[in-house]
Amino acid sequence: MKTLDRLLLASGLLIPAWLLAGVALTAQAYPGYDHLQQAMSQLGAVGSPTHNWSPLVNNFPLAALFALFAWGLARRWRGSKLALLSAALVLLHGIGSLGTGWFPCDQGCAPAQPSTSQQLHNLSGLLMFLSLTLTSAVWAWLGNRIAGSQAFALFSLVCVVLAIVTAALMGQAAQDGQWFGLYQRLNYGVSVIWVASLAWASLRVPAARTLRMAEI
Template sequence: MNPLDRLLLATGLLIPLWLLAGVWLTAQAYPGYDHLQQAMSQLGAEGSPTQLWSPRVSNFPLAVLFALFAWGLARRWQGSTLARVSAVLVLLHGLGSLGTGWFPCDQGCAPAQPSLSQQLHNLSGLLMFLSLTLASALWAWLGKRLAGSRTLALFSLACVVLAIATVVLMGQAAQSGHLFGLYQRLNYGISVIWVAGLAWASLRPPANALRMAAI
């Protein structure tokens, strides 16, 4: 593997750390912000004290990192159509991250009559969830067959199950108004940890490279 490919794949390891640091640092400038109750999107919402720089610290840099990782993923597993599809899904996730930053949600992020910006923000968030969940599902299939890693396959499957379970909890929390921030962080945390796991597995040589051409 050449240095460029290693560098591109290594961006996947950086994504969870960047997300954690970006959200934490931004929240420091938001008086009274509650990580357990409030959505991460509220950091960049209309009228929030961190509206202008929250997307510049989190959403936009993360979009770039996801795009770079998608490029590395496509190069690393170029012999597999399904792996390239997963790379496209990761790229779509990056576009979703860009969209959630470019289109801020309304104040509070849960208006009775959402603005166009709020609607586009919500669609971008849905794209983010669906893209990485589908990519994880693909690697639950590809992990053993392509990378020769049963661990990666089971890890990917577990992340799919947990992502779906936590998004259900997010919906319930949105209705009850209690602990939405916690469940959102668990949901997205699972997704970016999966990205880091895939990056780590992709940086290693496949256990059975002969299977690559057959997939």
Template sequence: MQTLDRSLLTCGLLIPLWLLLGVWLTAQAYPGYDHLQHAMSLLGAQGAPTQHWSPLVNNYPLALLFALFAWGLARRWRGSRLALLSAMLILLHGLGSLGTGWFSCDVDCTPVQPSPSQQLHNLFGMLMFLSLTMASALWAWLGKCEADSLPLGWFSLICVIASISTVALMAHAAQSGQFFGLYQRLNYGVSVLWIAGLALFSLRSTAANSAHSTSQRPN
């Protein structure tokens, strides 16, 4: 079972790497795509040259990684109801990633009259933001009270503040038309780095518990 737990938790470490590589590779096939200005959703927008395979490279694999990590987190911290709630929120985030890939945004992702697909895309995007922000907020408390780790608690709190702050910057950029892509990447980058940090802590604590249990066994 330890091997399964480690494998599931390791999925959290893979998430930021997969996101970085997937978005970069997909953007190579989109002439004129600008990471500083353009939303990541534009890669899967209606009429985009990468519309059909962007979700296959980005949204769907990430959704699976989030779901597997949520399972591992629930197994590792199954004694805490709040930790189980955080795992459920991370699973919801994975479902949000699945939804934003399945329902593509309209051309340029900024229609005057959004289609039903655009509206659902926006709804799943909101689910992604709220679920992961709430999960990290829970660990600002759980880090100290459940995991007995002040650094994890402070790290989670800083990520919550950074996530909310960059959303405000994204809203301003959407109005000004400048650097929306940059702020979106900062926003999501903070969130997936928090996932990786939680995964690393959970892996180390699992290994420490396993070593302690082994040392306590009678010879």
């Protein structure tokens, strides 16, 4: 595998650590911020103490890492149409991350009459959820077929189920006003850990297997 391919795929390994460090660092500058109750988007919300620089620490760098990882996937698995589709979905996720930073949510992130920026923020967030959940579903099918790992295929399927369940819990928490931050972190945490697992699996598959794989 070429050095460029390894570097691009390694960007996927960085994503969970960057997310964890970025959110933790930004929250330190937000007095009274509650990780269990408040959405991560509130760090960049209009009027928040970290409004101006939260996207610079979180959304934009993560968007770049997802884009680089998508490029790496496309290069690594260029013999599989479904894998190329998954790379496109990862790129869409990066675009969604860019959108959630570029269009901040309103103060509190749950206004009765959302602004245009809030609506675009919500659409970007929906794009992020759908794109990465679909990518996991694709690899639940591909994991054993081209990566040669039944365990990774099963792990991908479990992550799809967890993403859907935690998204439902987020919706309930948004209505109840309790534990939204916790469920959001569980939801996105599962997804970015899965991304790192895909990066690791892609780095470890022997080049010979990549050359032998059928068009899928």
